[in-house]
Amino acid sequence: MGEYKVYACHSDKKFVLPAHRRFGYTLAMIYTLGKTGRSSRRQAWIPARSVWRRARLGAGKNAWPAALVLLALLAGCQQAGGPAPNPSAAIPPASQAAPAPQTEESAAETVAVIDAGRTESVLAWQDGLLLSDMDSASILYHRDGVTETWFGPEAGLHSPTGMAVQGHWLFVADRDRVAVLDLEDPQAPLQEIRFGGERGVNDVAVADGVLYTTVTGTGHIYKTGLAGAAQPADAVPELWLSLPGPNGIAVADGAAYIASISPDYHSVRPENVIYRVGDLQQPAAEAVAGIKPGQYDGVALSEDGGTLYVSDWNTASVTALDLATGQVQTVYQEDGIGPADLDVAGDRLYLPDLNGSRVLVIPLESG
Numbered sequence: 001m002g003e004y005k006v007y008a009c010h011s012d013k014k015f016v017l018p019a020h021r022r023f024g025y026t027l028a029m030i031y032t033l034g035k036t037g038r039s040s041r042r043q044a045w046i047p048a049r050s051v052w053r054r055a056r057l058g059a060g061k062n063a064w065p066a067a068l069v070l071l072a073l074l075a076g077c078q079q080a081g082g083p084a085p086n087p088s089a090a091i092p093p094a095s096q097a098a099p100a101p102q103t104e105e106s107a108a109e110t111v112a113v114i115d116a117g118r119t120e121s122v123l124a125w126q127d128g129l130l131l132s133d134m135d136s137a138s139i140l141y142h143r144d145g146v147t148e149t150w151f152g153p154e155a156g157l158h159s160p161t162g163m164a165v166q167g168h169w170l171f172v173a174d175r176d177r178v179a180v181l182d183l184e185d186p187q188a189p190l191q192e193i194r195f196g197g198e199r200g201v202n203d204v205a206v207a208d209g210v211l212y213t214t215v216t217g218t219g220h221i222y223k224t225g226l227a228g229a230a231q232p233a234d235a236v237p238e239l240w241l242s243l244p245g246p247n248g249i250a251v252a253d254g255a256a257y258i259a260s261i262s263p264d265y266h267s268v269r270p271e272n273v274i275y276r277v278g279d280l281q282q283p284a285a286e287a288v289a290g291i292k293p294g295q296y297d298g299v300a301l302s303e304d305g306g307t308l309y310v311s312d313w314n315t316a317s318v319t320a321l322d323l324a325t326g327q328v329q330t331v332y333q334e335d336g337i338g339p340a341d342l343d344v345a346g347d348r349l350y351l352p353d354l355n356g357s358r359v360l361v362i363p364l365e366s367g
Helices: 048-054 060-075
Strands: 004-008 025-033 039-047 097-099 110-115 119-125 128-133 138-143 146-151 160-166 169-174 177-182 191-194 201-207 210-215 220-225 237-242 246-252 255-260 274-277 285-287 296-301 307-312 317-322 328-333 343-345 348-353 358-363
Touching: 119 343, 119 348, 119 358, 128 160, 138 160, 160 210, 169 201, 169 210, 177 201, 201 246, 210 237, 210 246, 220 246, 246 307, 255 296, 255 307, 296 343, 328 348, 328 358
Parallel strands: 119 160, 160 201, 246 296
Antiparallel strands: 004 025, 025 039, 097 110, 110 358, 119 128, 128 138, 138 146, 160 169, 169 177, 177 191, 201 210, 210 220, 220 237, 246 255, 255 274, 274 285, 296 307, 307 317, 317 328, 343 348, 348 358
């Protein structure tokens, strides 16, 4: 018997609720019945047009176990006339702790959850979190259990992903450019840095007055010197390095770490690993030892620079690499999540789960 997934509702007898629709996606509860007989459930935003098509069971004689699950679900969904469930209410706020999945791979004991739309990137900043919400084309700020919109669609963003801050400037990878927003004056016009018509701008990092930008589709990484420019938009980017599918990037202490992902965002190729550039002035990339090929998204360094954290869609996990010893261990793993552009602050790791429309707050082991 294989694995069966049932896409069901929360408290209404219909599978698709208009109140749940977001830019062509629908919040669904996914119930999985594995071949061992164990079941699990999770929430995810999936394409609305495919919900009915995907809300089906396995074919043939092996479909009956999943059918029992579906009957039980529908029995609990017969409360007609009640209010449509609130998607955000189904996800606990950050102040409420939720148990980590009981997996052998998970090292986290208690994981908090932030409801943050389809956040692709998290950036710890001033005792809070900057969040790039792709669906609403907005930059959110979360602090003390409250999430507010700092830069909404009216700011002119298209599909924000990776972020970096220098001074009062927020740099945001935004499809075919880097958008520059003023954190001190949110009403100031958006500035932009473009890269000769390149599309697929994915992530950014700033170090020592230089902005580094990855373009996944073309394999290009640009550097833009900011120090001599009167305004960020006046800075001129130049090609810095070419790598297979550069995605997340972190720069610190004179070195850069770059995550590689296949441009089709699906396959895993031998060259899709984590790369290190040890000389920023004369860049030459080498694969980091101990990291197997994957679908790598985000990279982040611990505050002491001794540990590199990477997120991998292929294994639905976050891995920690001790840069001194080369030891690799899994920090968090949960089947079905979409681990995106993470960040680390103190003893907490912040992981966007694109599939679950949430941000996980994962405690890290001390020492």
